[in-house]
Amino acid sequence: MDRQYVSSSNIASIGYDPDSMVLEIEFLSGAVYQYYDVPQSIYDGLMVADSHGKFLDSYIKKGGYRYVQV
Secondary structure, eight states, X not given: OOEEEOOOSSEEEEEEETTTTEEEXXXXXXXXXXXXXXXXXXXXXXXXXXXXXXHIIIIIITTTOOEEEO
16 A cells, blocks of 8 residues: 655555545554545545644544554
């Protein structure tokens, strides 16, 4: 999956596959997580958010999406 680099204190890059609805987050630590069944609207919101990390925490982590570290 292609990821776009972002300006964030915690996130290095973000990718999304609309067909499988998988969101992929690469953290500055090098860890990569995939979140499943994430709607396009959540990805779009993440990409335009003033703080990618705060959006990730509020709408994705606390949103209860299944995830796995890859």
